[in-house]
Amino acid sequence: MTGAEDEAAAVVADQQTVLVVDFGAQYAQLIARRVREARVYSEIVPHTITAAEVAERAPAALVFSGGPKSVNVEHSPRIDPGIYDLGVPILGICYGAQLIADQLGGQVGGGGSGEYGRTELRRLEGVDSDLLGDDEDPQTVWMSHFDAVTRVPEGFTATAASDGAPNAVIECPERRIWAVQYHPEVAHTPQGQALLERFLHRLAGCADTWTMGNFIEASVAAIREQVGDGRAICGLSGGVDSAVAAALVHRAVGPQLTCVFVDTGLMRKDEGEQVVETFRRHQGIELVHVRAEDRFFDRLAGLTDPEDKRKAIGELFIRVFEDARGGVEDARFLVQGTLYPDVIESGTAHAATIKSHHNVGGLPDDLDFELVEPLRLLFKDEVRAVGSELGLPDEIVWRQPFPGPGLGVRIIGEVTPDKVAVLQEADAIVREELRAAGLERQIWQSFAVLPDIRTVGVMGDERTYGYPVIIRAVTSDDAMTADWARIPYDVLESMASRIINEVPGVNRVAYDITSKPPGTIEWE
């Protein structure tokens, strides 16, 4: 294990753990987040986990996720049947429920037309249900299934049904196995979180120990153990992940941490000053502020191809970061804001991923550091909660994702200081208006883009020939897919009129209504 993995293991050593078994298509991440919202620590494991491995981990419970396959097709994902005999409480969800029925002697069939979307779930008469407890009856649940459990395994009782699923909830308290055809983890199932909490707390006996206060305490101790009396450095990007990682490490080792903030000149308006202000003045963190705008603009002169621009920014960033290390040459530890979804995506929880805060090429792995990754157990919403508890301001804690190459990929064509100044002003207006409308936190990313064209307009009696600005705003859960945000017309209107009136050189505003796919979120 790497130092960062040891540190993570120490943080959860005293936590009861729920293992969420992943049957595909990212259903497991949402379940794991909901379990943690119930104040129980959860981890995602692949369905290939063996009974022996589960026994060794001694989890407090298992949750089987949904998945895109049918249990009746060849090579559908299965689980080691020995797991059912361990006595560990199990909750099956959707595919997980069907798999339990199939593997324990019941039957799963296609037959009907399936159920997709909001569905009515009714309790069956004459049977008690530990799992449904005192949930309202009937209740609305979110279904997304073609197959259904057509015969309940021996020892199980069906306790609720819907039109398309006669055995929508099945239970076997003697074996401590419960299963639901619907999705309690999604917001469209109003009593879903209550069901998960009942399973975790009442049926599996989990205590409320996963809180961000407890996390900070355990993490501070583990970081002290890892870093000892060594020196650490952290590259700040202005983003929430590196900010929270730095604040946490600072809480643990104080002046042994030095932060390096490379100002590329490609940040949003006032963002550079805000980083310096927050970290140096408010948090009292030693901060090396490298003003490298000129070097970046020189390097970008004449470059128009998006990949050339990305590469140039990434390479120069590493060079500047390396130069800045001069003052802290004895630093042995590099703090990174790697999050749990990055760890999962790297394929294995034990893979040490070096994810640069810029993601543009990344920091090279020959940088001779041991990594400190205090957020590698956390989902983004937990990182924000930790940031708030550590006293970071809302502007940083709630900051939207921002690409490493910054405004460099939002200015189409050559990047110049003049164009950056125009875009910064327009972009600030987009964000101000969205905040004023109370929409900022519902939107994944919102920004302005400056294309490499001019358009004709008229202002007063004058013909103008200026830049158009494109507003881009999307909703998303993870940036893999995104939808254009349905911003009210009056908000768009105030953005447009302010941009044209307040930003010299801009005479037209367009709104991008492309989803991802087929578009990407950024324009380059």
Ligand code: XMP
């Ligand atoms: P796209 O444009 O591919 O973006 O839909 C998906 C997400 O990634 C961000 N993004 C980047 N982040 N370096 C980064 O660190 C990059 O080069 C980069 N390009 C895109 C983008 O802002 C969105 O959140």
